Amino acid sequence: MIPWEKIDTAAIPGTDDELRLMRRGKEFSIKLGTNELMNSRLSGSEAALATLAAKKIEAVKNPHVLIGGLGMGFTLRAALGAFGSKAQIVQVELVPAVVAWARGPMAEIFGDSLDDPRVTIREADVSEIIRSHRSAFDAILLDVDNGPEGLTRKGNDALYGSSGLNAARTALRPGGVLAVWSSGPNPAFAKRLRGASFEVNEVHVRATGRGGGARHIIWIAMKA
Numbered sequence: 001m002i003p004w005e006k007i008d009t010a011a012i013p014g015t016d017d018e019l020r021l022m023r024r025g026k027e028f029s030i031k032l033g034t035n036e037l038m039n040s041r042l043s044g045s046e047a048a049l050a051t052l053a054a055k056k057i058e059a060v061k062n063p064h065v066l067i068g069g070l071g072m073g074f075t076l077r078a079a080l081g082a083f084g085s086k087a088q089i090v091q092v093e094l095v096p097a098v099v100a101w102a103r104g105p106m107a108e109i110f111g112d113s114l115d116d117p118r119v120t121i122r123e124a125d126v127s128e129i130i131r132s133h134r135s136a137f138d139a140i141l142l143d144v145d146n147g148p149e150g151l152t153r154k155g156n157d158a159l160y161g162s163s164g165l166n167a168a169r170t171a172l173r174p175g176g177v178l179a180v181w182s183s184g185p186n187p188a189f190a191k192r193l194r195g196a197s198f199e200v201n202e203v204h205v206r207a208t209g210r211g212g213g214a215r216h217i218i219w220i221a222m223k224a
Contacts, residue, residue, distance in 0.1 A: 001138035003027070007105050010097030013125075025181040028072065028097075028106055037146060038071045040109055045181065045205040045216035046074035052104045052203060052220055053139045053179040062086040063179035066137045066171075068126030068159075069144035070098050070146055073110045075181075079141070080116055084102050090117050092126040094144070099123060112176060125161050140178045147182035147217075160189060172223045182217040191219045 003137035007021040012032075017035070022029040028040040038046075050067075057063055063083050067075055079089055091114075094098050099121060106108050114121060122129065126144060148160035158164045160180075178198065183204075193200045196217075198221035202218045207214045 004051040042207040043074040044208045047078035048205045050078035051082045056177045063138040065139045068142045092122045100146045176223045178221040180219045
């Protein structure tokens with residue numbers, strides 16, 4: 001078996017932790033400690049984050065979309081296909097090196113998605129983008145941790161608490177959708193979503209997208 005090779009490391013702003021980009025042949029992995037955050041062989045649920053959200057707002061002709069977390073770009077590429085030719089997509093990534101990896105060692109995976117004219121790349125904290133906008137987005141897609149809790153950094157908890165969910169609701173236009181990816185269930189988070197006056201649907205999606213792999217969770221939360 002081909003051994004894993006460490007390609008690069010990147011500090012996570014506001015923490016003492018770092019991400020590691022690993023490669024084994026043509027397979028890539030992004031890890032934090034012992035946790036694998038992303039693997040290039042498993043893209044199904046990350047793509048579904050975009051496609052499921054897009055179905056909820058398919059009547060919107062010029063959707064404005066905010067994506068938190070670049071990862072390996074699976075959600076971004078799916079969003080480009082699902083939201084249409086008139087979409088405006090703001091892709092936010094906290095760790096600048098992740099964007100550099102996308103243009104460097106993982107360029108073949110990303111293709112031309114980062115340079116699509118519909119896409120604006122922001123190297124920033126997505127929670128700050130959300131809190132600084134009111135009625136700006138038709139869809140907000142979040143995949144910045146392994147679930148609705150601050151794994152990559154404690155500050156991300158602010159996205160998933162009542163205050164963060166209320167901020168997301170404020171940032172959405174009427175009829176907008178908040179979609180959140182998770183590696184597993186979290187009943188307390190689902191309860192907070194409903195407490196923030198969202199209409200919530202919890203969808204189970206296979207990691208591979210083809211009926212195999214781990215079961216991941218996507219919450220589709222609609223602003224009435």
